[in-house]
Structures are given as structure tokens and as C-alpha cells.
Amino acid sequence: MEFPPNQGLDQDEVDEQVADAIAENEVVLFMKGTELMPQCGYSRKALGLIDQHRDEYETVDVLESLDEFRAALNEESGWETIPQTFVDGEFVGGSDVLEELEERGELAETLDAA
Template sequence: MDFPPNQGLDQDEVDEHVEETLAENEVVLFMKGTELMPQCGYSRNALGLISEHRDEFETVDVLDSLAEYRAALEAHSGWETIPQTFVDGEFVGGSDILSELEERGELEETLNAA
């Protein structure tokens, strides 16, 4: 069985998509997989934590262009790991940071400050 090479987006397309998504949405989760099928435990955890406090937020599946999304997101956050959560265009953190905010009782306020 042959697998075609990555048919994802090029770096300019990903950069533009990240910029537009951050500008147009209050809360954004860049994750591996989709809301219905998260593809890693960290993405699943972040999705669950955000879902507890927000009904509406945007998710972006980065898997088709993972290297390009890592580069584009690192330019905004200084982090290359995924998932990444942004509120009003500002980087909040990944799954570990969301968990810490939840433990301190600060996640709901952080996500709804938008």
C-alpha cells in the first residue's frame, strides 16, 4: 500500500490561516485531531478542559500540516508543542497550563475574559 506524501498546506497558507483564526475567534485550540476525534491525549485533555467552561470556541486540526503549524504557532507563542490555546489572540498555554489553571480555579475566568 502506498501512502502519498503530505498533501497539507504550505507555510504561507498556514501562517495566513493562523492569523485569520486568531483574529476572528475569542478562544482557539490548535490541536492534533478534531473535536470528535482528538488524536493525542494532550489534545483530548485540553479540549475537555475548555469544553467544561466554554460552549463556543474554535478548534484547528494541525495534523495535515504539522511542521508548518508548529512554525506558525511558535512565532506567536514561543512554544512548538501542540496543543496550544489562545484567548483574544494571546497565548494561554498547552494542556499542562490549562490543567494548572483549572486546579487553581482560574481557567473559567481565563477562558471567558474574552
């Protein structure tokens, strides 16, 4: 069985998907994998931290077109790594930043800014 190379989305589609997700959701997490099956430890950590404070938020699996998502997100945030969290259209950070906010007792307030 042959698997064709990256059959993901083109850059314009990803740029639009990223912009729409940020604009249309109070809280959105761009992650590797899904809520049920995170595909990296950092995404799992970010998911767990957000879950402690929010019942409703959007997740976007970037694995289908990783390079394109990385480029689109870098345009939005200036940040190259994934996961990335946005609240009310503003970039908050990756799992490390979420963890720091949690340690300072500020994550609930940050996520509730919506």
C-alpha cells in the same frame, strides 16, 4: 495503493490560517485531531478542560500540515508543543497550563476573558 508524501498546506497558507484563527475567534485551540476525534491525549485533555467552561470556541486540526503549523504557532507563541490555546488573541498555553489554571480555579475566568 500509494500515498504521496505530505500533501498538506504550504507554510504561507498555514501562517495565514493561524493568524486568522487567532484574530477571528475569542477562544481557539490548535490541536491534533478534531473535537470528535482527538488524536493525542494532550489535545483530548485540553478539549475537556475548555469544554467545562465554554460552549463556543474554535478548534483547528494541525495534523494535515504538522510541521508548518508547529512553525507558525511557534512564531505566534514562542511555544513548540501542541495543543495551544489562545484567548482574545493572547497565547494561554498548552494542556498543562490549562490544567494548572483549572487547579487554581482560574480557568473559567481566563476562558471568559473574551
